[in-house]
Every structure is written in C-alpha cells, then in structure tokens.
Amino acid sequence: MKQKIRIAAGQGFWGDLPDAPVRQVEGGPIDYLMLDYLAEVTMSIMQKQKARDPNAGYARDFVPLMLRILSTCVERGIKVTANAGGVNVRGCANAVIDVARELGLSGKVRIGIVTGDDIMPRLDDLLSRGIELRNMDTGEPLSTVRDRIQSANAYLGAWPIVEALKTGAQIVITGRATDTGLTLAPIIHEFGWAENDWNRLAAGTIAGHIIECGAQASGGNCQFEWRSIPNLADVGFPIVEASPDGTFVITKHERTGGWVVIPGIKEQLVYEMGDPREYITPDCVADFTTIQLEYEGRDRVRVFGIEGRPATEFLKVSISYSAGFKAVGTLVYSWPDAYDKAQAADRVLRARLDRLGLKFDQVLTEFVGASATHGPLAGPPRSDVPEVQLRVGVRGEDRNAVERFTKEIAPLILTGPPAVTGFAGGRPKVEEIVAYWPALIPKEEITPSVEVLDA
Amino acid sequence: MKVQLVKLAHARSGDKGDTANVGLIALSDEIYPILVREVTAERVKQHFKGICHGRVERFELPNLGALNFLLHESLGGGGTLSLMTDAQGKTFSTALLRMEIEVPDDLIFG
Numbered sequence: 001m002k003q004k005i006r007i008a009a010g011q012g013f014w015g016d017l018p019d020a021p022v023r024q025v026e027g028g029p030i031d032y033l034m035l036d037y038l039a040e041v042t043m044s045i046m047q048k049q050k051a052r053d054p055n056a057g058y059a060r061d062f063v064p065l066m067l068r069i070l071s072t073c074v075e076r077g078i079k080v081t082a083n084a085g086g087v088n089v090r091g092c093a094n095a096v097i098d099v100a101r102e103l104g105l106s107g108k109v110r111i112g113i114v115t116g117d118d119i120m121p122r123l124d125d126l127l128s129r130g131i132e133l134r135n136m137d138t139g140e141p142l143s144t145v146r147d148r149i150q151s152a153n154a155y156l157g158a159w160p161i162v163e164a165l166k167t168g169a170q171i172v173i174t175g176r177a178t179d180t181g182l183t184l185a186p187i188i189h190e191f192g193w194a195e196n197d198w199n200r201l202a203a204g205t206i207a208g209h210i211i212e213c214g215a216q217a218s219g220g221n222c223q224f225e226w227r228s229i230p231n232l233a234d235v236g237f238p239i240v241e242a243s244p245d246g247t248f249v250i251t252k253h254e255r256t257g258g259w260v261v262i263p264g265i266k267e268q269l270v271y272e273m274g275d276p277r278e279y280i281t282p283d284c285v286a287d288f289t290t291i292q293l294e295y296e297g298r299d300r301v302r303v304f305g306i307e308g309r310p311a312t313e314f315l316k317v318s319i320s321y322s323a324g325f326k327a328v329g330t331l332v333y334s335w336p337d338a339y340d341k342a343q344a345a346d347r348v349l350r351a352r353l354d355r356l357g358l359k360f361d362q363v364l365t366e367f368v369g370a371s372a373t374h375g376p377l378a379g380p381p382r383s384d385v386p387e388v389q390l391r392v393g394v395r396g397e398d399r400n401a402v403e404r405f406t407k408e409i410a411p412l413i414l415t416g417p418p419a420v421t422g423f424a425g426g427r428p429k430v431e432e433i434v435a436y437w438p439a440l441i442p443k444e445e446i447t448p449s450v451e452v453l454d455a
Numbered sequence: 456m457k458v459q460l461v462k463l464a465h466a467r468s469g470d471k472g473d474t475a476n477v478g479l480i481a482l483s484d485e486i487y488p489i490l491v492r493e494v495t496a497e498r499v500k501q502h503f504k505g506i507c508h509g510r511v512e513r514f515e516l517p518n519l520g521a522l523n524f525l526l527h528e529s530l531g532g533g534g535t536l537s538l539m540t541d542a543q544g545k546t547f548s549t550a551l552l553r554m555e556i557e558v559p560d561d562l563i564f565g
Contacts, residue, residue, distance in 0.1 A: 224480075266521060271467050271469050272471060288516060289518055362538060373546040374553065376504070395536065433535050435534060436534045
C-alpha cells in the first residue's frame with residue numbers, strides 16, 4: 001500500500017481556468033486528478049442539450065482536455081475522477097474513447113462509468129408510492145411543480161467510484177456525484193478504508209470540501225492579507241496529500257503562485273457551511289468542529305483530528321424545473337449627481353412599466369457603485385461619486401411581459417435623465433429560469449451502476 | 456472601545472438556496488471569545504436589517520476560531536430565481552465586517 005497519495009483539483013466549477021488541470025498534471029507529481037463540473041442547475045442545461053442532440057448532455061470541455069493530458073496521464077499512471085458525464089455519461093465516455101484512439105492509446109486506457117443517479121424516468125412511480133420529494137428548504141411537495149420538471153438526479157457518493165477504480169479504470173466518469181466523493185473515492189481505494197470507518201471517511205470528505213472549489217483554497221478569493229498573496233496570475237490549484245491514518249496535507253505544486261496558509265484554509269472550510277457538526281454526504285456525516293490545522297512547511301497545511309458519524313439513510317436529490325423568465329437591464333450615470341440621476345431614471349422606468357400594465361413577480365432595482373452589494377449598510381454614496389450603474393431586473397411567468405421590459409431600457413438614454421451611457425450591449429436578453437429543487441430520497445431507492453469500457 | 460470587525464476578523468460567504476452563510480474567522484486566539492460574546496445571532500439579524508428577511512442562526516467552531524452564521528431569506532429567492540447582483544451571497548462576508556463591536560481597551564489587534 002502506498003503511504004501517500006496526491007489528489008489534485010483541476011476545476012472549481014464548469015468554466016474554471018481551462019489550463020489549470022493541465023498545469024496540475026504537468027507541474028509536479030500527482031496520483032489523481034479530480035474534476036468537478038456540476039453546479040446545482042448544470043444538469044438541466046445538459047438535459048436540454050441532450051434533447052436537441054442525443055450525443056450531447058455532458059461537460060464538453062472534458063473531451064479536449066483529455067486530448068491534451070491523456071498521454072501524460074497514461075505515461076505517469078495518473079488517474080482521473082470527474083463528474084463530467086452530466087446526463088449522458090456513456091456519450092462522454094465514448095468521446096473520451098475516441099480521443100484515446102486518436103492518441104494511439106488503444107488498449108491502454110480503461111474507463112469506468114458510474115450511472116444510476118438519473119431518477120427522471122421514475123418520478124411518477126416514486127410519487128405514486130408516497131415518496132414526496134418535498135423541497136428541503138420550503139417543505140412544498142414536488143407535485144406543485146411536477147409538470148415543469150426538467151431533470152432529477154440523486155447525488156451519488158464515493159463508493160460507486162471506488163468500485164470503478166477497483167476494476168483498474170484509469171478514468172472514472174460519473175453523472176451527478178458529490179464533489180467530495182470525487183476526492184474521497186481515490187483515498188478509500190488506495191488505503192482500503194472500510195464502509196463504517198466514519199472518522200477517516202469524514203477526513204477524506206473534508207479533504208474533498210477543501211479542494212472542490214479549486215484555487216479558493218490556495219489564494220484565490222482569499223480575504224486574509226490579500227495584498228500579500230504572491231503571483232495570483234500563476235495561481236497553483238490545491239493538492240491533497242493523503243495518508244492512510246486519515247490525516248492529510250493541503251499543498252500545491254512548487255513554482256506556482258498563490259499560497260496555502262491556515263487562514264485561507266479556514267476561509268474555505270466555512271464556505272457554504274450549514275451546521276458545522278452535520279456536514280452530510282452520502283458517505284458519512286463529518287464534524288467540522290473537530291478539524292485541527294497546523295503548518296508543516298511553506299505552502300503545506302496539515303489537517304488532522306477529524307471525527308465523523310454514520311451516514312444518513314437518505315440521498316440528496318437535485319431536481320430542476322422551469323420557473324418563468326427574467327431579464328436584467330443596466331445603464332451608467334455619471335457625475336454630477338450620478339446617484340440622483342440613476343434614481344430618477346428608475347422612477348421614470350417604473351412609471352412606464354406601470355402604465356404598460358406589465359405584471360411581474362418581482363422588480364428589483366440596484367445602484368451599482370452605491371449599494372448593490374451591501375444595501376443600506378453602505379450608507380448614502382458620496383455626493384461626488386463619479387458614476388453609478390442603474391441595474392433593474394424583472395422576473396415573471398409571462399415571457400411577453402419580460403420581453404416588453406427589455407425594450408424600455410435603451411429608450412431611457414434619449415428620454416430620461418442626462419449624462420447616461422453604457423448601453424453598448426443592446427437590449428437585455430430574456431432568460432428562461434431553471435430553478436433548483438433540493439429533496440431527499442431513501443437510499444434503497446437508488447442503485448448505482450458501474451461499467452467498464454476499454455479504449 | 457468600539458472597533459469595526461474588519462480589524463478583528465476575516466470572512467467568507469456563500470449560498471444555499473435563499474440562505475446566505477457567513478463564516479467569520481478571528482484574526483487571533485484572543486479575539487475569538489470577544490466575537491462569541493459580541494457577535495450574537497440577534498446582533499447579526501439587526502445588522503442585516505432590510506437585507507435578511509428570515510431568522511439568523513449561529514454556530515461556533517472554537518477549533519477554527521470561527522463563527523458560522525446562516526441568514527435565511529436573504530438572497531431574493533436564491534440561485535437562478537434571484538435578480539440580485541450578489542445572488543450567491545458572496546459579499547455578505549464583507550457586509551458583516553462593517554459591524555462595530557465593543558472590545559477591551561487593551562486588546563492588541565490589526
């Protein structure tokens with residue numbers, strides 16, 4: 001058994017720095033590359049893409065990335081875990097097989113695919129058997145949005161990925177798997193941890209939590225002494241160096257920018273946290289109040305002391321449903337009296353919307369440069385503020401009303417308060433809203449499936 | 456004396472649906488108990504008046520010298536429903552750092 005394995009984070013979200021995973025593979029020694037592509041509503045976007053093209057429906061960026069790094073990964077024995085499969089895991093795997101053949105790696109690459117997360121075809125059956133899939137935030141039953149659902153997927157944990165790794169898969173592609181599972185699975189696999197080894201499973205889960213947002217653990221978006229952070233232009237993405245006893249070190253490749261410091265790790269630990277004693281994943285319940293941190297050298301923070309508890313009997317389900325339309329329009333007003341002018345323009349705009357009789361569920365006005373981020377806490381803006389951006393958004397069920405709103409922004413330039421600019425983008429775009437519905441499902445309803453394909 | 460939190464702590468915030476979370480981290484071990492005493496859920500609710508429309512929950516992480524706050528009903532519906540510039544609550548962290556709290560006159564900070 002190895003005494004240390006290095007798992008590198010390559011993406012904090014779908015759309016993160018395209019070269020980051022390449023730099024993780026080429027910049028120093030790693031054993032695994034972990035790639036998280038799925039945000040909460042990404043599945044619904046992929047569902048739409050698949051409806052138009054049965055070969056689509058996964059994170060397309062993953063394929064050209066494989067073209068760049070697969071040869072090196074094979075040469076150095078680096079394995080990849082990625083939830084790039086979206087709603088078409090098999091399609092994604094086939095595209096990667098094509099890449100492997102193109103690179104002359106036929107017979108050298110085994111791909112594991114994890115499915116079983118998609119419950120969309122089973123929704124009516126589940127509902128008819130009394131599994132209500134109530135919204136975890138609001139308590140509403142799913143029946144209130146049943147006819148508007150676009151995708152429904154259970155979050156799978158680390159164990160199906162472990163099973164795929166056991167078959168010798170070099171690349172494991174999943175659909176809706178937890179971000180933390182992508183990091184925890186390689187550690188379980190390498191060290192042979194048991195399914196009820198709750199403390200260590202919690203440790204691997206927290207390791208995953210720390211690196212799942214990419215450089216947010218290595219100097220990106222770090223408030224602590226932010227002016228002192230070296231060379232963010234070349235920021236190194238974080239790497240977990242895991243040990244069999246459940247302790248681990250967060251680090252990054254040498255000769256990269258950013259930093260790995262205790263205050264920065266603390267910032268990432270509290271990111272998107274709920275009750276710190278109850279960090280619930282499919283694999284365990286991790287207790288963040290047991291985490292201990294210490295320095296083990298430059299850009300090396302050791303994490304230890306972590307305790308966990310048994311996993312719950314439920315899996316989280318991510319359901320997306322269409323929830324109307326929205327549009328946001330902006331204009332910029334300049335000194336003198338920039339804030340007063342922006343406010344006056346908002347009054348003019350609202351009077352016109354009222355006269356048109358347009359109905360919206362919400363109309364929101366913000367003044368960027370004055371109060372958009374901190375609201376009343378910012379206090380009144382300086383009277384000589386150089387410019388203020390008026391930003392008005394509307395949301396509603398009626399697409400035509402939202403469409404009509406978008407035609408009322410640009411006319412303010414010639415028919416409203418003076419010294420206005422910033423309209424080069426033209427009319428705002430009407431966006432269809434795909435909203436997120438979190439729910440729970442009993443674990444026994446979900447059977448993950450693991451399959452192996454050879455290139 | 457009164458000191459603004461920005462001199463005593465750093466923070467990171469994010470979202471879960473319509474709830475914003477703010478993790479507030481003391482800049483030293485001496486500061487953490489002062490945060491526990493002064494930065495109560497009630498004070499935070501009052502601080503975010505007009506922004507947070509639901510309740511505020513507070514959790515303690517003495518091991519990290521940190522407090523975690525959940526500000527319910529704060530993100531205009533949250534996620535894709537929200538029309539806010541900061542629909543993900545990313546700047547709630549610095550908004551909290553605007554708060555002024557009472558600290559002992561001999562406290563060394565910043």
